[in-house]
Amino acid sequence: MADPSAEVLAEAAGVFGLLASPPRLHIVWALAQGESDVSGLAERVGGALPAISQHLSKLKLAGLVRSRREGRRVVYFVDDPETVTVMRTLVTQLAARNAPPTPTPAPLRRLGG
Template sequence: MEPAPSLRHDVEPTPERLAEASEVFGLLSDRTRLHLLWVLARQDADVTTLADTVGASRTSVSQHLAKLRLAGLVEAHREGRRVRYTLVGGHLRRLLLEALGHADHVVTGEPHHV
């Protein structure tokens, strides 16, 4: 049985898929958002923890999280008075880790993997 078209990544991407991927890369192009997503790739966190970790104000972090939520990259879960944020999906987690792995090679000068 052939996989569903959405699960086949060896086919030419549709304009809709290219647009969606472009949106994701656009959101990842901001250092603070990239840092927030990296933190969330490791663990769920609330705004205060995220702000402390990335060195940004709670207001700034909240605005970035709102954009990430609207794009469907993070989800918010209420726990009493607190809201914890979660990264959505393994694809995004792997994309982040690959991008940062690539950056490690560029920064350190270590040869790239084949």
């Protein structure tokens, strides 16, 4: 594969920059599990509605999140499976790296002897 163009690298850096915000990364993570409206996201990620809305606007502008209307409700979702795969891979690897080591079971002792 040829080296990516400067334009592509700049765009990728911009996307990684957007996801460098823990609240935005949490929002994308939550939406990767299933679509949601702003209220549902605020409950799930623990943020105020205006802040969640601002994060969603930035993620939409970057093309990471899309939305559709359902009556008066706006439902958000991640429409790019490759972005979700990259994010899940990174988060899963970091979680595994930071997990406490599993204890080694003690050897069994024989009784009565």
